Amino acid sequence: xxxxxxxxxxxxxxxxxxxxxxxxxxxxxxxxxxxxxxxxxxxxxxxxxxxxxxxxxxxxxxxxxxxxxxxxxxxxxxxxxxxxxxxxxxxxxxxxxxxxxxxxxxxxxxxxxxxxxxxxxxxxxxxxxxxxxxxxxxxxxxxxxxxxxxxxxxxxxxxxxxxxxxxxxxxxxxxxxxxxxxxxxxxxxxxxxxxxxxxxxxxxxxxxxxxxxxxxxxxxxxxxxxxxxxxxxxxxxxxxxxxxxxxxxxxxxxxxxxxxxxxxxxxxxxxxxxxxxxxxxxxxxxxxxxxxxxxxxxxxxxxxxxxxxxxxxxxxxxxxxxxxxxxxxxxxxxxxxxxxxxxxxxxxxxxxxxxxxxxxxxxxxxxxxxxxxxxxxxxxxxxxxxxxxxxxxxxxxxxxxxxxxxxxxxxxxxxxxxxxxxxxxxxxxxxxxxxxxxxxxxxxxxxx
Amino acid sequence: xxxxxxxxxxxxxxxxxxxxxxxxxxxxxxxxxxxxxxxxxxxxxxxxxxxxxxxxxxxxxxxxxxxxxxxxxxxxxxxxxxxxxxxxxxxxxxxxxxxxxx
Numbered sequence: 001x002x003x004x005x006x007x008x009x010x011x012x013x014x015x016x017x018x019x020x021x022x023x024x025x026x027x028x029x030x031x032x033x034x035x036x037x038x039x040x041x042x043x044x045x046x047x048x049x050x051x052x053x054x055x056x057x058x059x060x061x062x063x064x065x066x067x068x069x070x071x072x073x074x075x076x077x078x079x080x081x082x083x084x085x086x087x088x089x090x091x092x093x094x095x096x097x098x099x100x101x102x103x104x105x106x107x108x109x110x111x112x113x114x115x116x117x118x119x120x121x122x123x124x125x126x127x128x129x130x131x132x133x134x135x136x137x138x139x140x141x142x143x144x145x146x147x148x149x150x151x152x153x154x155x156x157x158x159x160x161x162x163x164x165x166x167x168x169x170x171x172x173x174x175x176x177x178x179x180x181x182x183x184x185x186x187x188x189x190x191x192x193x194x195x196x197x198x199x200x201x202x203x204x205x206x207x208x209x210x211x212x213x214x215x216x217x218x219x220x221x222x223x224x225x226x227x228x229x230x231x232x233x234x235x236x237x238x239x240x241x242x243x244x245x246x247x248x249x250x251x252x253x254x255x256x257x258x259x260x261x262x263x264x265x266x267x268x269x270x271x272x273x274x275x276x277x278x279x280x281x282x283x284x285x286x287x288x289x290x291x292x293x294x295x296x297x298x299x300x301x302x303x304x305x306x307x308x309x310x311x312x313x314x315x316x317x318x319x320x321x322x323x324x325x326x327x328x329x330x331x332x333x334x335x336x337x338x339x340x341x342x343x344x345x346x347x348x349x350x351x352x353x354x355x356x357x358x359x360x361x362x363x364x365x366x367x368x369x370x371x372x373x374x375x376x377x378x379x380x381x382x383x384x385x386x387x388x389x390x391x392x393x394x395x396x397x398x399x400x401x402x403x404x405x406x407x408x409x410x411x412x413x414x415x416x417x418x419x420x421x422x423x424x425x426x427x428x429x430x431x432x433x434x435x436x437x438x439x440x441x442x443x444x445x446x447x448x
Numbered sequence: 449x450x451x452x453x454x455x456x457x458x459x460x461x462x463x464x465x466x467x468x469x470x471x472x473x474x475x476x477x478x479x480x481x482x483x484x485x486x487x488x489x490x491x492x493x494x495x496x497x498x499x500x501x502x503x504x505x506x507x508x509x510x511x512x513x514x515x516x517x518x519x520x521x522x523x524x525x526x527x528x529x530x531x532x533x534x535x536x537x538x539x540x541x542x543x544x545x546x547x548x549x550x
Binding site: 039214221264268270282390391 | 461
C-alpha cells in the first residue's frame with residue numbers, strides 16, 4: 001500500500017529548530033509541516049506589518065528555512081507552513097531569496113492569502129461570538145481579523161507543483177490534511193477520511209507534545225532525553241491508517257499515553273471538533289502500540305464541514321505594568337504582604353491610573369488562588385516573591401507600577417531583593433463567524 | 449487517594465474556556481473515573497476560579513474523560529494580569545482531587 005510520511009517541524013512560533021533538521025535529514029519525509037500560529041500570534045504579526053510592510057511573518061522563518069531547506073531539497077520533501085502569519089507574500093519572497101542564496105534554484109514557493117478579512121468583518125453585520133456585540137463596536141481597538149482557512153487552497157498550491165506552501169491563518173490540522181488529501185487524491189467531501197486526517201493533523205500539530213514533551217511527571221511519567229526531544233512523524237496509508245513515530249535515536253517517547261493526551265488537547269466535545277474542512281469526531285478513536293515509539297491511531301470520523309468560517313479577532317486592550325520582588329527566610333510571607341500593602345497605597349497616593357490591579361504571592365497562592373489545595377493548611381514558605389501587575393491605558397502609566405515595586409529596595413520592608421519590572425501590551429482575542437463565500441483565498445507562486 | 453495515582457491529565461485553552469483531559473493509566477480504572485470525577489465534583493474543586501459551568505465528555509475508547517470549564521480563565525482583559533494566563537497548570541490541580549480507594 002502507498003504510504004505518505006509527514007512530519008511536524010514546530011509546535012509553535014518559538015519552537016526548537018534542531019528537531020526539525022533531524023526530521024528533514026533522517027525522517028525520509030514526503031512533507032514537513034511547521035505549525036507556528038497561536039491565537040495571539042497573528043495579531044502580533046499584524047502589528048509588526050503595520051510598523052514595517054515588509055514584515056509580519058514569523059520571526060524564525062529565515063532561520064528555520066536556512067536550517068531545513070538543503071535537506072528537504074535532497075530528500076524531495078515538500079514544506080508546508082503557516083509562518084506567513086500576517087504577510088505570506090513577503091514570507092514567500094524571503095524564502096525565495098534564501099533558496100537562491102543557498103544555491104537552490106527552481107524551487108516553487110506558493111503564498112496563500114485571503115485570510116485577512118478585516119475589511120469584511122468591520123463593515124458587515126458580524127457579531128462577536130463571546131459577547132454578542134457587533135464587530136464594528138470594537139472600532140480602532142481591532143488590530144487584526146483573520147479567517148481560519150481550510151485545506152482547499154493548500155491542495156491547489158500542491159497541485160500546481162509547489163515545493164513550499166506558505167499560508168497565513170490556516171487551521172492547524174488543515175496544514176496536515178491538505179497534503180494527505182492531495183497525495184492520495186481524496187475528495188474534500190470524503191468526510192470520514194477528512195475526519196481521520198484531522199485526527200492525524202491534530203496529533204502532530206503541537207510537535208513535541210506527542211513525543212513526550214509537556215508530559216513528564218517524575219515518579220509517575222518518565223520521559224528520556226527531553227533536551228534532545230525528537231519531533232513526530234506519521235506514516236499514513238491510503239485508507240487513512242496511521243502510525244505516529246519519530247526518528248530513531250532522538251529523545252522523548254511515543255506511547256499510547258502521550259498520544260491520548262494530545263488527541264484530547266484543546267478539544268471540547270470530542271464528537272464535534274470543528275475545522276474549516278470537516279466536523280471531526282474523535283469520540284471513538286483508538287490507540288495501539290505497534291512497536292517501540294510506534295503508536296497506531298485510528299477511528300477518526302467526520303461529518304460535513306461547517307458553513308461559516310471562524311474568524312479570530314485581535315484586540316488591543318491596553319498595557320500591563322508589572323514589578324516583582326523576593327523575600328526569604330523567617331517572616332518572608334509577612335514582609336511580602338507588608339510590601340504588597342505599601343505598593344497598593346503608593347499607587348493610590350501617586351494617582352497611577354490602573355484599571356485593574358493584581359497582587360500575587362508567588363510560592364503561596366499566585367497560580368490557583370487561595371482556594372487550592374482544598375482543605376489543607378498551608379505551610380509557611382521559606383521564600384516568597386511578590387508580584388504586582390496592573391492594567392493601564394498607556395505604556396507610560398504601566399511603567400509606574402514596576403517603578404513603585406522597585407522603590408521597595410530603599411523604602412520597603414527589610415531584605416527585599418531581585419526586583420524585576422516590565423511593561424507589555426495586551427492583545428485580546430475574540431471571534432466571529434463569516435459566511436464561506438465572503439472569504440476568497442488566493443495562491444501566488446514564486447520560483448527561486 | 450489522589451487522582452494522580454491512577455490518571456494523568458493535560459490542559460488546553462481556547463479563549464476563556466479551559467479543557468482538561470483526565471486519562472486512566474490503566475483502562476480498567478476508567479469506570480472509577482466515570483463514577484467519582486463528575487462535572488459537579490470538578491466544579492466544586494475549582495470553585496474559586498470558575499465563573500461558568502463544567503461539561504464532562506466520556507471517551508471510553510481512550511479510557512478518558514474530557515472536562516470543559518467555561519469562563520475559567522478570568523475572561524477577556526482580566527486574564528492578562530494572571531501569571532498562568534492560559535491556565536496550563538490546572539491539570540495538576542485536577543489530579544489533586546481525592547477519590548475513594550476502590
